[in-house]
Amino acid sequence: MVHSHESAVLRSNPLDDPYTRDVVVYLPPEYSQSYSKGYVTVFMLAGIGGNGRSLLNYDPLGEDIESRMNRLISEGKCGPMILVMVDCFTKFGGNQYINSSATGMYEDYIIQEIVPFVDQCYNTSSHTVLGKSSGGYGALMLGMRNPEVFQGLVDHSGDAAFEYCYLPDFPKALEAFRASGNSPRKWFETFWDKSNRHRSEDAAALNVLAMAAHYSPNPNSELGVDLPFRVDTGKILDDVWSRWQAWDPARIIRNYSDNLKKLKLIFIDCGIKDEFNLQWGARIIHSTLDNMDIKHHYEEFDDGHSNISYRYDTSLPKIYSELS
Secondary structure, eight states, X not given: OEEEEEOSSSTTOTTOOOSEEEEEEEOOTTOOTTOTTOEEEEEEEOOTTOOGGGGGOOOTTSOOHHHHHHHHHHTTSSOOOEEEEEOOOOTTSSOOSSXXXXXXXXXXXXXXXXXXXXXXXXXXXXXXXXXXXXXXXXHHHHHHHOTTTXXXXXXXXXXXXXXXXXXXXHHHHHHHHHTTTSOHHHHHHHHHHSSOOOOHXXXXXXXXXXXXXXXXXXXXXXXGBOOSBOTTTOOBOHHHHXXXXXXXXXXXXXXXXXXXXXXXXXEEEEETTOTTOHHHHHHHHHHXXXXXXXXXXXXXXXXXXXXXXXXXXXXXXXXXXXHO
16 A cells, blocks of 8 residues: 655755655555454664665565565464555655754654554554664664654664764765865765766765764754764864764663663664674674663674665564564
8 A cells, every 4th residue: 555645744844855755555465454453563664775665676586575574474474464664765865764954854754643644544553663774773763762652673784883884984975075176065966966876986975964964964054964074184073973973872772771671672683794884883782782681682694784685584573473
């Protein structure tokens, strides 16, 4: 099912991104509006570069999420669940699923609009939020900040330990900006003007701008963001970098101890060969949760960051077994 949802929260977003968005809903076979228990409902968040429909894309070498869920149910590995694919794409290339003056109020959008909308339309019971990469970051943040809404969270290879996952992109972004006359705005405008927006050298620059838009927004700065370095010299700006660190799950998860204890499921995993060094952030979070004596499920697997949709074969049944 695809719903067109007009958002009041996103209507005045600063990027003039669409405020009418598709909400894609997977219903299990034999779904019934009168099923007495209701259905465990999973809100799925895409990573950078993706939106809700990205999860449904046909892959001749793999499985889209609809085929995967149908298979898991038919094989008896998972019970019937509702999956909701949320579209939070922005001109910065994606979303971290937090409120920002530079992108829009996307945490409010999900919590205040999308979850109630789905509850109104379908026979839901408990809620879990799941994502990979930036979506994993969003799942962790939304889950631990809103335990009254979500009873479970699944973080697949989510952003954490920012010094390991983001700092390596800074020199690459600086070089891209240098080629545009040391102007991030000029680079950004050129990026959206050209026909090929998928050059590898552009990925780091767009990612740095996207993270700045979420962690260090400033309505009075160029593009509405404060960058964590000087564009002319590359010198790290400690005051801005500290604002980024204030959103780093590896640093702040202790602040949410009481909320995390309310959740029925906390699932975190990461590949030991993650190209963005995210395994270190995952290990820090795992260790911190252990030290706080917070029940959680943690796994590492022998792979990298991309093409790991097969990990849903582990997390989706886990959601059903813990929340059904």
